[in-house]
Amino acid sequence: MTSQTGLARRPADRAAGKASEERTRVAVCASDPITLNGLTQSLMARLEVFVAGDEHPDDVDVLVFAPERVDAAATAALRRAAARSSAPVVLVASELDRSHLLSLVECRVVAVLHRGAATEERLVRAIDLAAGGGGALPPNLLGELLRQVKDLQQEVLAPLGLNSASMTPREIDVVRLLADGLDTEEIGNRLCYSQRTVKNIIQAMTSRLNVRNRPHLVAYGLRAGVI
Incomplete structure (x- = not known):
């Protein structure tokens, strides 16, 4: 062009x-x-x-x-x-x-x-x-876009256990608790996970979503509307 x-x-x-x-x-x-x-x-x-x-x-x-x-x-x-x-x-x-x-x-x-x-x-x-x-x-066009978003959710994301924010329900739980200021041990106690599991969940999200650290992850969750 x-x-x-x-x-x-x-x-x-x-x-x-x-x-x-x-x-x-x-x-x-x-x-x-x-x-x-x-x-x-x-x-x-x-x-x-x-x-x-x-x-x-x-x-x-x-x-x-x-x-x-x-x-x-x-x-x-x-x-x-x-x-x-x-x-x-x-x-x-x-x-x-x-x-x-x-x-x-x-x-x-x-x-x-x-x-x-x-x-x-x-x-x-x-x-x-x-x-x-x-x-x-x-x-x-707005109606068609909404239909395509719905199809994406139902046919692509839902079978993978994801939503439009590309997070699973347990990942969203972790991000919400991070936003509340809880540390790894406190999140594990609240969700009945080991600290290793919580760390693995956070590491998987930061890698997949290309965020730098926990505050950046919380900011991503805010923008995605899951917090």
């Missing part, structure tokens, strides 16, 4: 009284120069844009990603773009293969606009929502 990056800031007449660091910064990545130019021009009508080059800055607030269609190649390109930035993604596309919905969510896509309906107003609204921690998925 053709990759250009713009740091977008609101013009002075629309951002009076706001410090520059509070303004939304946007990186734009498109599948072709025409689309890239069109999106940039649309944003320029509302935002002050600076084209930084071919690499996505790692400090942008939102990434606007615009492939012609969402297929395996576009999803791979989005993964590469998401790897260079932790920003939420606004996706603008003409066609979307719904089998890639979960992959899009993994790449931090929080808003989806059909290219034919992506007016300047709708695009800026989606960017504002994404920057504020929100999102905007069409109802049909």
